[in-house]
Amino acid sequence: MPDLAGNPGGISQCCYQHALTEGAVFCGECGKPLLRCMAHTECGGLVGDDGRCSVCVRPQLFLDKDAATDVKAGGVLVLPLVFYNASGVARPLFITDVWIREGERPRRKIELPWKRLDAGGSNRLNVQTGALERQGRYGIEVTFAAATNYFMREERFAFTSSLGLEVEQGGSLVINQTINTAGVGTGADTIYAPIRLETVGDQVRKAQAGGKAAELALQRADNFEASNGVRGYADGPLKGVVIDRSARIVWKGFGDNAPNAGPIATQDSILALGRGKAVAEGGDNHVQLLVTDTGGAVDEQVSQAISRRHMELFIQSGRLCARVTGSAGVLVGDHRHGVDDALAVINHGDVIRILPKYPEALGLQVRMRAAHGHVDEITITRVPVIPEGSKS
Ligand SMILES: [Zn+2]
Ligand SMILES: [Zn+2]
Numbered sequence: 001m002p003d004l005a006g007n008p009g010g011i012s013q014c015c016y017q018h019a020l021t022e023g024a025v026f027c028g029e030c031g032k033p034l035l036r037c038m039a040h041t042e043c044g045g046l047v048g049d050d051g052r053c054s055v056c057v058r059p060q061l062f063l064d065k066d067a068a069t070d071v072k073a074g075g076v077l078v079l080p081l082v083f084y085n086a087s088g089v090a091r092p093l094f095i096t097d098v099w100i101r102e103g104e105r106p107r108r109k110i111e112l113p114w115k116r117l118d119a120g121g122s123n124r125l126n127v128q129t130g131a132l133e134r135q136g137r138y139g140i141e142v143t144f145a146a147a148t149n150y151f152m153r154e155e156r157f158a159f160t161s162s163l164g165l166e167v168e169q170g171g172s173l174v175i176n177q178t179i180n181t182a183g184v185g186t187g188a189d190t191i192y193a194p195i196r197l198e199t200v201g202d203q204v205r206k207a208q209a210g211g212k213a214a215e216l217a218l219q220r221a222d223n224f225e226a227s228n229g230v231r232g233y234a235d236g237p238l239k240g241v242v243i244d245r246s247a248r249i250v251w252k253g254f255g256d257n258a259p260n261a262g263p264i265a266t267q268d269s270i271l272a273l274g275r276g277k278a279v280a281e282g283g284d285n286h287v288q289l290l291v292t293d294t295g296g297a298v299d300e301q302v303s304q305a306i307s308r309r310h311m312e313l314f315i316q317s318g319r320l321c322a323r324v325t326g327s328a329g330v331l332v333g334d335h336r337h338g339v340d341d342a343l344a345v346i347n348h349g350d351v352i353r354i355l356p357k358y359p360e361a362l363g364l365q366v367r368m369r370a371a372h373g374h375v376d377e378i379t380i381t382r383v384p385v386i387p388e389g390s391k392s
Helices: 013-018 222-227
Strands: 059-063 078-085 093-102 108-110 122-128 136-150 153-167 173-180 190-194 214-216 242-254 271-274 311-316 319-324 330-332 335-337 344-346 351-353 363-371 374-386
Touching: 059 136, 059 153, 078 136, 093 122, 153 222, 153 311, 222 242, 242 311, 319 330, 330 344
Parallel strands: 242 374
Antiparallel strands: 059 078, 059 214, 078 122, 093 108, 093 136, 136 153, 153 173, 173 190, 271 311, 311 319, 319 344, 330 335, 330 351, 351 363, 363 374
8 A cells, every 4th residue: 555654755764864964965875865854853854756754744544434335326425534644743734625526527625624633633524425326336536735834834735545436236335445556657557445344234324344444545646736736836837847856956157156056955955045155155055145246346335235144945845935034125027025025936037136126236047947847957047147267
């Protein structure tokens, strides 16, 4: 059974060990980049290729023990679903949306009377099906979006579980689970695993699964995430495209002070930019931002308008986001973002102008390379460009 608590994204134990060393960017043993969870200081977790920290985000879905085991002719069925948060680090999970799809009918949203799931806690949701015929097979897909928060940040994911309902002659019901044995992918064999809910006589309509709820296999719904805006870009040139956490950031136009290219591997998975010195020079910033004149010399006066830590860049739910920390704000397109504003989502082709008052003084042009629905490289070019061989 696919297990979300397993080893997502192929993260090895060695990487968890090496990630504890502050400043470590790559695992000293296997050489993989260390992609820390946004809550790494609390959970010690890393995110896999799928962007999920398996320490923080571990939803489980159950069919409750009182599930019906028969269907009256033309009747509807109520599926008692139980959502459980198996996070080992006391991180709440927020179930933001639940969708049901029956057979080929369009997916419909279910109204949720609750949202928050504390770690170790569960909430129940009764989902009513459409009218079922006396006999036949019905596929039911339960999909839900779950969010995890850490301070001002949020990651969202979607998971899905497939059930097969079989109404036998006489109206008794067999619920099968549809599991792709090879996990998410094409060409996988599908097996049907009956959920042990036994019919007890004609009168009793309750399941007797040893008095226990049956756990349903969950799979990551990555295609659904991209096409429904759960992750990635919901509009613009990258509509339906998701930025991988492992995407390389390439810096251009910084002359000889260009930061190293690579995925965001800092302790808090944030890149800080501002007037303060870069880490390599003993400062706190990943990239130092200074305004230069046409000759390449630093314009001290205009540069003073840039805050020491002016802006933070990070990848959140498959999008490049900027949080403004500098009092002067930044311009993205025509829109000014200040410290009190929501995150700015940065798109392919955007130019982040560091000082709205002097838009031409310093900008960061962002270009993304996408293939098969995923961005694997982001190029950030300083404009105006500082030629190689000159120091900024
Ligand atoms: Zn490793
Ligand atoms: Zn985590």
